[in-house]
Amino acid sequence: MALDAFWKNKKIVALAGGVGGAKFAHGLAKLLPAGNLTVIVNTGDDFVHYGLNISPDLDTVMYTLAGYANPVTGWGILNETWHMAEMMKIYDEPIWFNLGDHDLATHLIRTHGLRNGETLTAITRRLSSALGIQHHILPASDDTLATIVETKESGTLNFQEYFVKYRWQPTVTSITFKGEDTAQTTSAVMTALNEADMIVICPSNPMLSIEPLLKPAGLRARIESRQIPCVAISPLIGGKAVKGPADKLMTELDLPATQTSIARYYAGLIDGLVVDTTDAHEGDAVREAFPEMSILATETLMKNEEDRAVLAESVLNWTREVLL
Amino acid sequence: MALDAFWKNKKIVALAGGVGGAKFAHGLAKLLPAGNLTVIVNTGDDFVHYGLNISPDLDTVMYTLAGYANPVTGWGILNETWHMAEMMKIYDEPIWFNLGDHDLATHLIRTHGLRNGETLTAITRRLSSALGIQHHILPASDDTLATIVETKESGTLNFQEYFVKYRWQPTVTSITFKGEDTAQTTSAVMTALNEADMIVICPSNPMLSIEPLLKPAGLRARIESRQIPCVAISPLIGGKAVKGPADKLMTELDLPATQTSIARYYAGLIDGLVVDTTDAHEGDAVREAFPEMSILATETLMKNEEDRAVLAESVLNWTREVLL
Numbered sequence: 001m002a003l004d005a006f007w008k009n010k011k012i013v014a015l016a017g018g019v020g021g022a023k024f025a026h027g028l029a030k031l032l033p034a035g036n037l038t039v040i041v042n043t044g045d046d047f048v049h050y051g052l053n054i055s056p057d058l059d060t061v062m063y064t065l066a067g068y069a070n071p072v073t074g075w076g077i078l079n080e081t082w083h084m085a086e087m088m089k090i091y092d093e094p095i096w097f098n099l100g101d102h103d104l105a106t107h108l109i110r111t112h113g114l115r116n117g118e119t120l121t122a123i124t125r126r127l128s129s130a131l132g133i134q135h136h137i138l139p140a141s142d143d144t145l146a147t148i149v150e151t152k153e154s155g156t157l158n159f160q161e162y163f164v165k166y167r168w169q170p171t172v173t174s175i176t177f178k179g180e181d182t183a184q185t186t187s188a189v190m191t192a193l194n195e196a197d198m199i200v201i202c203p204s205n206p207m208l209s210i211e212p213l214l215k216p217a218g219l220r221a222r223i224e225s226r227q228i229p230c231v232a233i234s235p236l237i238g239g240k241a242v243k244g245p246a247d248k249l250m251t252e253l254d255l256p257a258t259q260t261s262i263a264r265y266y267a268g269l270i271d272g273l274v275v276d277t278t279d280a281h282e283g284d285a286v287r288e289a290f291p292e293m294s295i296l297a298t299e300t301l302m303k304n305e306e307d308r309a310v311l312a313e314s315v316l317n318w319t320r321e322v323l324l
Numbered sequence: 325m326a327l328d329a330f331w332k333n334k335k336i337v338a339l340a341g342g343v344g345g346a347k348f349a350h351g352l353a354k355l356l357p358a359g360n361l362t363v364i365v366n367t368g369d370d371f372v373h374y375g376l377n378i379s380p381d382l383d384t385v386m387y388t389l390a391g392y393a394n395p396v397t398g399w400g401i402l403n404e405t406w407h408m409a410e411m412m413k414i415y416d417e418p419i420w421f422n423l424g425d426h427d428l429a430t431h432l433i434r435t436h437g438l439r440n441g442e443t444l445t446a447i448t449r450r451l452s453s454a455l456g457i458q459h460h461i462l463p464a465s466d467d468t469l470a471t472i473v474e475t476k477e478s479g480t481l482n483f484q485e486y487f488v489k490y491r492w493q494p495t496v497t498s499i500t501f502k503g504e505d506t507a508q509t510t511s512a513v514m515t516a517l518n519e520a521d522m523i524v525i526c527p528s529n530p531m532l533s534i535e536p537l538l539k540p541a542g543l544r545a546r547i548e549s550r551q552i553p554c555v556a557i558s559p560l561i562g563g564k565a566v567k568g569p570a571d572k573l574m575t576e577l578d579l580p581a582t583q584t585s586i587a588r589y590y591a592g593l594i595d596g597l598v599v600d601t602t603d604a605h606e607g608d609a610v611r612e613a614f615p616e617m618s619i620l621a622t623e624t625l626m627k628n629e630e631d632r633a634v635l636a637e638s639v640l641n642w643t644r645e646v647l648l
Contacts, residue, residue: 051375051436083405087429091454101425105411112375130415 003031003313004320010036010197012316017042017209018057019074019243020235020302021202022064027308028200029065031316034134038192039065042204043120043139044147044177044212045159049097052107053114056160057209058124058139059106066131071305074243077102096165121186138188141216145183147208150174159208168245172252175207177215185216193222198319201232203300205246206265207253214269224268229323231272231315233300234262238278242301260285263293271323274315276300294322327355327637328644334360334521336640341366341533342381343398343567344559344626345526346388351632352524353389355640358458362516363389366528367444367463368471368501368536369483373421376431377438380484381533382448382463383430390455395629398567401426420489445510462512465540469507471532474498483532492569496576499531501539509540517546522643525556527624529570530589531577538593548592553647555596555639557624558586562602566625584609587617595647598639600624618646 012032014025016039025039039061046055056075063069063077070076080100088095099107106127113123119142128137147159151170154162162168193199204210214220223230239257241247247257255261259275259282266273272294273286280297287295296318302308336356338349340363349363363385370379380399387393387401394400404424412419423431430451437447443466452461471483475494478486486492517523528534538544547554563581565571571581579585583599583606590597596618597610604621611619620642626632 050432051439052432077411081405081407081425083425084408084428084432087401087426088433091429091433091451093429093433101405101407101428102411104408104425104428105415105417108374108376108408109412109415109417115375127415 004317006320006324007031007316008033011192011195012037012198012200013192013196014039014200014202015204015210015213016040016057016061016202017204017213018045018060021057021204021209022061022069022074023302023308024200024202024233024312025061026064026305027302027310027312028316029133029135030305030309031312032135035136037135038196039135039137040140040189040192040213041137042209042213043141044145044208044215045163046144047146047158047160049099049160050095051111052099052104053111054097054107054160055110055120055124055139058120058137059103061137062124062128062131062133065133065135065137066128068131076100097160098164119186121188136188136192138186138192140189140213140219141183141185143183143216144179145212145215146178147212148176148178150176163245168248172249174253175211177212180215183216185219189219190222193226196228198228198316199223199226199230200315201230201266201270203233203235203242205235205241205244205249206262207249208245220269229271229319230269231274231294231319231323232262232266232270233274233311233315234259234276234279236262236279237276237301258282258285260289263290272296272319274298274300274318296322328641330644330648331355331640332357335516335519336361336522336524337516337520338363338524338526339528339534339537340364340381340385340526341528341537342369342384345381345528345533346385346393347398347626347632348524348526348557348636349385350388350629351626351634351636352640353457353459354629354633355636356459359460361459362520363459363461364464364513364516364537365461366533366537367465368469368532368539369487370468371470371482371484373423373484374419375435376423376428377435378421378431378484379434379444379448379463382444382461383427385461386448386452386455386457389457389459389461390452392455400424421484422488443510445512460512460516462510462516464513464537464543465507465509467507467540468503469536469539470502471536472500472502474500487569492572496573498577499535501536504539507540509543513543514546517550520552522552522640523547523550523554524639525554525590525594527557527559527566529559529565529568529573530586531573532569544593553595553643554593555598555618555620555643555647556586556590556594557598557635557639558583558600558603560586560603561600561625582606582609584613587614596620596643598622598624598642620646
């Protein structure tokens with residue numbers, strides 16, 4: 001298989017959260033000519049820890065596209081060291097978020113830039129460029145928009161408390177987004193969408209990664225009114241998330257962990273849904289519920305870097321064939 | 325030689341800047357029963373770098389007393405790593421101040437504490453205590469008091485720019501202290517001085533370490549009106565500073581780099597001056613200029629940890645003998 005020549009001069013916008021989204025975006029990045037991919041990244045996970053502005057999903061996408069990512073964890077930096085964190089322990093400071101030594105440079109530069117009035121968009125561009133990334137990584141917003149998780153056992157939690165501190169074990173009763181009435185998207189995001197020939201929603205958590213990404217004013221509406229195809233890669237395989245709490249969360253929020261639920265969640269936003277071959281049998285149910293939606297069943301599990309490009313190629317070729 | 329039993333229940337206040345001061349304070353710390361030493365530390369070198377509140381002299385004294393100091397450099401932490409700084413280079417960020425990975429924990433905790441309204445005194449107490457230090461380390465002030473260096477070649481420089489970025493090479497034309505009209509000392513410092521049986525000015529740079537330390541309102545006057553002995557250990561040996569720019573600076577400011585100049589600088593503050601045996605011959609000149617001042621000539625170069633305690637012991641025994 002080879003990438004359809006059609007895509008060689010086309011621009012693609014990918015919407016991504018953390019690890020899964022970053023892997024698929026990396027596949028696209030490897031296939032497409034320099035500059036033709038824009039990854040719009042969730043900032044709902046962003047938080048301030050020890051006075052540092054941390055943007056976990058932006059960092060995961062950036063490190064992954066730059067080839068710096070730790071391939072085992074998916075987040076963080078390859079061959080990372082933890083000496084600052086070890087010293088924090090000696091100081092008896094409760095540090096529950098993983099702050100690696102190399103990674104700290106990213107947080108320090110970002111924090112310093114924000115304090116000096118630089119936008120998250122400009123800082124991200126500067127950092128990505130220094131790491132040699134030739135595509136574009138954009139935060140969904142330069143404003144604060146924080147995912148808040150209401151839980152049965154532990155009350156109201158900031159996203160990273162829920163995700164890292166409590167290892168997504170508490171039962172979620174609802175998800176809200178602080179700042180959703182005021183957060184705007186950016187002109188860079190709108191320009192990328194205006195120039196795009198296709199939009200892809202990466203295999204990220206629909207409720208915790210894509211939902212906050214779409215919250216900034218105008219973003220969801222812009223995609224709903226698109227004249228170009230938009231497809232999503234489902235994060236579920238056999239009713240389970242490859243990584244993270246997607247299926248657990250869906251169940252807790254009374255949404256069966258099925259491909260039909262994913263299609264329903266993205267209804268109005270997507271023209272096609274990519275599911276794993278394991279779930280090919282769910283295709284009929286999805287088609288029955290959403291007759292206009294095209295379905296591709298293919299291998300969606302990305303076990304290595306090669307898999308990322310193969311999946312991206314399948315998705316693009318199929319989109320060209322079926323939706324354009 | 326053994327420490328005169330007289331000192332076993334006496335309280336000592338030491339005034340210290342960076343490396344040299346920290347070494348002598350460490351000697352005292354090893355000799356004295358837990359809690360009997362209070363080191364008042366210069367904060368004129370403190371600055372904000374990449375949004376981090378850095379207190380170089382407090383850290384040097386703290387790391388030294390805790391046994392964490394790098395014995396080769398005198399500053400920084402033993403077996404330090406520099407991964408954050410290496411990543412900064414990859415990001416093309418101009419980082420000229422040495423920010424080690426372990427050391428970063430100190431800066432992050434301090435910065436976070438200050439932002440949350442904790443005083444530098446309280447933060448220093450917390451950090452020192454976590455590192456197992458049983459004596460007291462106090463900043464001379466909780467207020468901002470910044471040493472500013474006017475130079476011939478490079479204009480006005482903040483202290484760390486002069487000291488680290490320009491490696492104290494520019495010619496100094498004057499030294500000023502930003503905040504000297506408003507900076508107060510702390511009640512902890514005043515209490516320590518009120519309870520002290522002796523004051524020692526450590527072998528630190530008189531103009532760059534001790535002068536700013538004494539600037540906070542009331543501090544110099546409190547020492548000048550003392551009823552207890554105060555002695556200084558000269559930072560010069562044979563007309564040269566053991567480390568740093570003391571002699572170069574004295575020459576630039578038209579002050580010969582002699583023990584008489586040191587005595588003159590500290591006139592009114594000290595009853596005794598400790599000089600190196602190399603400079604014993606300068607004793608007569610000092611006595612002629614300051615007939616009331618006692619002089620001890622002894623080995624002042626501290627090449628290893630043992631030397632620190634030996635020097636401290638000599639100074640205390642001599643003070644007991646001559647000044648009490």
